[in-house]
Amino acid sequence: MLKIYGADLSAPANKVRFVANALDLEYEYIQVNIRGGEHRTEEFLKLNPIGKIPVIDDDGVILFESDAITRYLAEKNKSSLFPADLKKRASVDQWMSFVTIHVGGAVGRVLFNRVFAPFAKVPVDERSMQDGVNFLGKFLPVINQQLTDSSYLAGTDFSLADIALLATLDPCEIAQIDLAVYPQIVKWRDALKQKDFYTKCFKEYGEKLKQMKV
Ligand SMILES: N[C@@H](CCC(=O)N[C@@H](CS)C(=O)NCC(=O)O)C(=O)O
DSSP states (O other): OOOEETTTTTTHHHHHHHHHHHHHHHEEEEEOOTTGGGGGGGHHHHHHHOOSEEEEETTTEESHHHHHHHHHHHHHHTTTTTTSSSHHHHHHHHHHHHHIIIIHHHHHHHHIIIHHHHHHHHHOOOOHHHHHHHHHHHHHHHHHHHHHHOOOOOOOOSHHHHHHHHHHGGGGGGTTOOOOOOOOHHHHHHTTTTTHHHHOOOSSSSHHHHHTTO
16 A cells, blocks of 8 residues: 655645545555654665655655655546646646745745744744745745636646645745735635545644644
8 A cells, every 4th residue: 555654744745645635545644753853764764865754655666755756646546636738737847846946945944944943942044034935925926826817726727736835835824924915825725725635634734733832
């Protein structure tokens, strides 16, 4: 059976679980304790030499990097989440890259410095945090416009790009990133968060972290 190594606070790992759920796949979810260093063990480094989640083991097919994993799972299952049509697929690829590299990178800077650095008692990098905020101020209007022009990120059809964005934006509340100024993103996001593929994972991202009163 497919094994997914992840952690509930990891947006890339949640992306993989959302896709596996959307594809209706059976899988075993293995929580990797990052704070406990489980991702640095000899055993885990055999799965991913850079010691990061997510990783999948699909009956011996070991893969890391969330976007490669989601493409593999969708392609293997001949899913319209990753369309066969060249132009449609290129559009999905374009938005996936935009989301992961630009939006994800910026959310990561803000999240790390506002939440994880104080929590781990490591110095906050104010410059990096401000860069993250500024980048989001450039990138999120582009996404908002795209979701005004079309129902989904890559056009009329729900795709891997939407799932990538949904997972990437999950930490916004705990990172105090205000999405209310992007009404189309809010509308799109609220609708997708009701879907089974999402609620099968959790009701609300970061529930446990909030309970820890970070
Ligand atoms: N580009 C990777 C990013 C993976 C990543 O950064 N994972 C984080 C959790 S969100 C991790 O494993 N961090 C542990 C570490 O770097 O020590 C992907 O999309 O899969």
